[in-house]
Amino acid sequence: MKNILVIGSTGQIGSELTAALRENYGNAHVVAGYIPSAPPTGELRDAGPSAIADVTDAQQLSDIVKEHKIDAIYNLAALLSVVAEQKPKLAWKIGIDGLWNVLEVARENGCAVFTPSSIGSFGPSTPHELTPQDTVQRPLTIYGVSKVTTELLSDYYFHKYGVDTRAVRFPGLISYVTPPGGGTTDYAVDIYYAAVRGEKFVCPIAEGTRMDMMYMPDGLRAAMELMEADPARLKHRNAFNVTAMSFAPENICRAIQKRIPTFEMTYDVDPLKQAIASSWPDSLDDSAAREEWGWQPKFGLATMTRDMIEKLTAKLKPEG
Numbered sequence: 001m002k003n004i005l006v007i008g009s010t011g012q013i014g015s016e017l018t019a020a021l022r023e024n025y026g027n028a029h030v031v032a033g034y035i036p037s038a039p040p041t042g043e044l045r046d047a048g049p050s051a052i053a054d055v056t057d058a059q060q061l062s063d064i065v066k067e068h069k070i071d072a073i074y075n076l077a078a079l080l081s082v083v084a085e086q087k088p089k090l091a092w093k094i095g096i097d098g099l100w101n102v103l104e105v106a107r108e109n110g111c112a113v114f115t116p117s118s119i120g121s122f123g124p125s126t127p128h129e130l131t132p133q134d135t136v137q138r139p140l141t142i143y144g145v146s147k148v149t150t151e152l153l154s155d156y157y158f159h160k161y162g163v164d165t166r167a168v169r170f171p172g173l174i175s176y177v178t179p180p181g182g183g184t185t186d187y188a189v190d191i192y193y194a195a196v197r198g199e200k201f202v203c204p205i206a207e208g209t210r211m212d213m214m215y216m217p218d219g220l221r222a223a224m225e226l227m228e229a230d231p232a233r234l235k236h237r238n239a240f241n242v243t244a245m246s247f248a249p250e251n252i253c254r255a256i257q258k259r260i261p262t263f264e265m266t267y268d269v270d271p272l273k274q275a276i277a278s279s280w281p282d283s284l285d286d287s288a289a290r291e292e293w294g295w296q297p298k299f300g301l302a303t304m305t306r307d308m309i310e311k312l313t314a315k316l317k318p319e320g
């Protein structure tokens with residue numbers, strides 16, 4: 001990869017992935033694509049090139065790809081699961097009509113494409129324990145429906161046109177940098193903010209509900225390592241199960257209490273979030289990713305908790 005376009009560079013994943021890609025490939029070689037309502041600021045804006053890249057505007061994407069001689073696109077434009085349920089048509093427009101535009105421009109210009117899938121691509125009829133790489137995918141959310149479609153369409157473009165499409169199924173991503181918005185796994189980020197602020201946390205997900213999670217540095221590495229993997233080794237493409245840990249609210253609460261003993265959590269279960277969470281896997285089997293491209297997470301619950309609390313404490317410290 002020489003020149004990369006990140007679509008959605010100011011979002012939850014994009015803001016950190018753009019910086020990581022710039023570190024790996026050089027600032028000048030990574031274009032931060034954004035929509036006018038969410039322009040880049042600070043380091044993201046100043047360190048390298050940026051361009052308005054609305055995934056629903058095929059011509060705009062084509063112009064950027066040609067102008068910057070792009071050969072790889074990280075397509076991160078999407079609505080998360082809860083907000084997508086409130087705006088299903090918009091979720092489809094961004095996720096699928098947008099993906100179509102990305103894949104077409106990639107086909108015409110010889111670009112590789114990474115469009116993440118998610119644990120949300122699974123549903124209630126999927127085996128919940130150690131969910132296999134290849135299994136039933138009948139999600140009931142529009143988020144899940146669009147992620148399964150993303151996987152199928154991306155594979156279609158690989159088999160029919162030879163477009164180098166690759167992806168992972170991200171679990172809940174946890175970071176102290178850019179907060180998520182409107183996801184089912186957001187509680188696992190919000191809980192750290194509450195703990196560091198000295199507040200009690202009211203958990204919207206019921207006790208005992210396990211979901212796969214990952215610390216953002218591992219998530220960024222997963223995306224970049226897969227895109228650099230030897231294609232001859234890839235039996236799968238769209239998309240690989242990857243995970244780093246699986247926990248329920250009471251587990252993350254206890255991990256935080258080991259460092260902040262006064263921290264308290266109560267429950268006020270949100271029916272929509274709970275229905276979504278219950279339909280997702282309890283734990284993923286990511287052995288295909290380990291075998292085909294050497295996937296290996298670095299952070300577990302305890303090491304992530306230590307780092308999150310350290311970084312958030314510094315971030316939220318009052319000025320002066």
Ligand code: SER
Nearest residue numbers: 080081118183184185
């Ligand atoms: N973090 C996402 C969500 O909760 C799942 O991929 O919507």
